[in-house]
Amino acid sequence: MTRQPGTSGLIFNEPNVWDKSREGRCAISLPRADVDRAPLDPALTGDTPDLPQLSELDVVRHYTRLSQWNFGVDSGMYPLGSCTMKYNPKTNEVQAARQGFAGAHPLAGEAFSQGALRLMYELEQYLAEITGFAGVTLQPAAGAHGELAGMLIIHAYHAKQGRQRSKIIIPDTAHGTNPASATLCGYKSVNLKSGPKGILEPDAVAALMDEETAGIMITNPNTLGLFEEHIKEICDIVHAKGGLVYGDGANMNAIMGVVKPGDAGIDVLHLNLHKTFSTPHGGGGPGSGPVAVTEALIPFLPIPRVEKQLDSFRFVTDCPDTIGRMHTFYGHFGVMIKAYAYILSMGAQGLLDASRLAVLNANYIKESLKDTLNLPYDRPCMHECVFNDIRQKSYHITTMDMAKRLLDYGFHPPTVYFPLVVEGAFMVEPTETESKDDIDQFINAVKAIAKEAESAPEKLTRAPVLPKVTRLDEVSAARKPCLRG
Amino acid sequence: MRYLPHTQEDIKEMLAVIGRTSLDDLFDTIPDAVKTKTSLNLPDPLSEWDLNDHMEKLASDNIACKGYTCFIGAGSYDHHIPAIIPYLVSRSEFATAYTPYQPEVSQGTLQGIYEFQTMVTDLLGMDIATASHYDCGTALAECALIALRKNKKADKIAVSDLVHPSHRQIIDTYLKPSGYKMVTIGHTKEGLTDISALEAMDDIAGLAVQSPNFFGHIEDLAACKKLAESKKILFITSFTEALAWGLLKNPGSFGADLVAGEGQSLGIAKTFGGPGLGLLAGTAKLMRDLPGRLVGRTKDTNGEDGYVLTLSTREQHIRREKASSNICSNNGLNAMTAAMYLSTIGKIGIREIAQLNHDKAVYLKSALTAAGFEPVFDQPFFNEFVMKAPKNFKQKRAELIDRHCMFAGLDLEPFYPQLTDHYLFCATEKVSRQQMDQLAKEVA
């Protein structure tokens, strides 16, 4: 067996940044004052904020040391289910940093921003083609923000029909953001149980769908990593009662070039550029959550919209049915550049291959580990597979223990305890950019951990031992919150 | 494709383990009726060389590629970004990590964000700051929703018309479907929010005022707080220029209940308006009503200090339809950037830079006045102010861009139709006296 990647090495202790502060230091080069001082009325000025006082090297060393306590995709395999932690290409960063993009002021005027507008327009076109929709907005700042935009569009659509509805159907395999987004639109969530095969049954949808129901929110492939095989029938049922189908496209990475959700009957779909389209997650954002819609819903898209006229591009705000504005300017343009560069680098075949290999990797892990971990839904999966800890229960070992032990082996753990439909879920999404060699190493690590669970369970319950800190006391953190130094 | 590591041999071996013969077989569970029959209609893939050329061409279609002199702010500010900021923030351990759900291997992000929260509370004089929001406008809309949830009998939010016009539009978008209303409060002829209009209003849950306001003026936040208090409603204040707090009395000192702000000025490139950085802070009393992530300090099993995401029960993944917001990803890496920037400029630098911004703006205002512009308001401002331009200015402004790549102010008419020929100017520490003199000379 090859050696596992996890090992210990020299990392550094580092105090809070203010503990390094010494009166009189300053790490910024201050410009020469070439105009007179213009003192403000002292009644308006306040005490100077008590920021740390450091030299430039102090700052560099502080953040370099902090970074070394982190695990990123560039450090190792990061198979976090539903999060699509694929490789973030470095050329995308170079493209986004170009002065013409990074230095662009949002209010410079259309005539002086044609490159940015063209990029946005073309990215909209590409995403529309990939998803099979007629129109796209890039404005939402993250997946959940896109979801909110989508729900606002559904809400505006029903208002335009002259009769608002009160409920929305949300399956138990949905992302947690779905019910929260629906609530923001005043819709009451109606829970829909998935069937015994882990997918939705058309009859169950038909039983809930009525003319008080605005629509349904479907994640496809769902959070069990399964394709919703009855998607077309379900869309027909919802449409027949005048409802709309919202698609959570967080899992689009499984089906690029294979299925166009727009063709399957979905009305509104959000995408996560920071998942499917390779832009970095940044330790929690910034992301970008474009929304794609059918022809009938284009009038409701947020403003401003980008329009092409002959060979030039402009912003359009004169859209009477629009849901309004979602972002101060045009959304996370910096993230759009990276996704655009990714699509241009991949091309049609590259995106199809990415989805195929993402699905290959997930099924390979599923088959390789199903004798080690329990697999509640033993069916061909898409880009992720969901195990649980039932077999380890008799050794008093939980999913959490296995996840923490994986850290010692040098892997980021999968998503744990989600989706909620699987108790003790252990949800693996390898993505297409992990090689067979790295995946084999991961499989071996999980097998070794499962053996340890039987023979030396304390290795798991005490894990992790190699990272900078051991398990943290989340109970005290929540009972007596300390949110600032 | 260089991002895809599989050899033909790998694929064959893996398919054999799965018991399939081709990659297409993997999609057997998808009904034929929904499968795409044709390949995607996208441009042919570009090599890195071709991509560089293509992207440089697009970038050069933006005037920013040439470098330009920016006398426009209005929510996106042209400040100097020290070299160490992009250098440090591009460390892939920060950039390629997910939200810190596994705290043991995310202490870098977590300590960094904890320090960010602390520095933001210092900057604003507030008890608690969240781990960030998308931008000021969305953070402000969240504050409006908090006020409405806290005061269930009310269904309206009073918002100054000198709050950034985009921010008001966002609030409107967020409130509309739930039946809440935004009531706009006008401004006085001095360019300040006319809060007296609030006195006669009923069913208001909160008052939102921006300071410095969209005209750049420093609002009387003490008076706003007093009125909000007398009406027993929440006082929300917002800002678009974070560096103002290096000089001005902070919102906390006036008793703000909630603060929404834009942190783009703190080391973040303008990037055509996004991603910026939403700042959101509140009083301790509102801790459990705040949306989004919070990092807290705790101990590990060995008694060592460490950090975790905490108070998660407010959030969508646990409280689902009853969550305080649906936000999940925030603007984490930009929060880290802001923390790096604040550590870099420090206590000395922030005062000096803030003062310089003010000095330059005062100089520019007097230079423009001398050049025939009319100073419309006589109010203290930070680094933005409004001027009424001479008749031929529109033409001259266009020429300045053409000939000197100089953007002389923002036309206010699209935002406030009554303000024809009014322009909003901004001067930051980056503009030189020479550039300001040149501007004044050209427009005179």
Added chain:
Amino acid sequence: MKEINDLNLPEDVKYTKDHEWAKPEGDTVTIGINDYAQDQLGEIVFVELPEVGDSFSAEDEFGSVESVKAVSELYMPISGEVVAVNENLEDAPELVNEDCYQGGWIIKVKPSDSAQMDALMDKAAYLEMLKG
């Protein structure tokens, strides 16, 4: 987690299907969550309390208890007006785990209809329900 037989279920309180307990004391009724509920939730980090003077009907939500990763709503066993809340829980929510029937009580109410107590389960009926 505890086995059903290990649960501490006193005889002198009544139980609801949502795992609250209610105990008449003079003209008020004290309400809390039972041993099963605190055990299922795990370490409790926060208790959201109503205000004294609030009135609720039976089965209304009157607050919530939170562990690190779960929130559980609290429902009124009977109708009435809140006359006291356990302020100790603000600083020490762990009292609900340690002593759910005494130090970990949550509210006291003045019932609007004392007869509603009769509709609640006694220990035997509650155990029956748990065993399903």
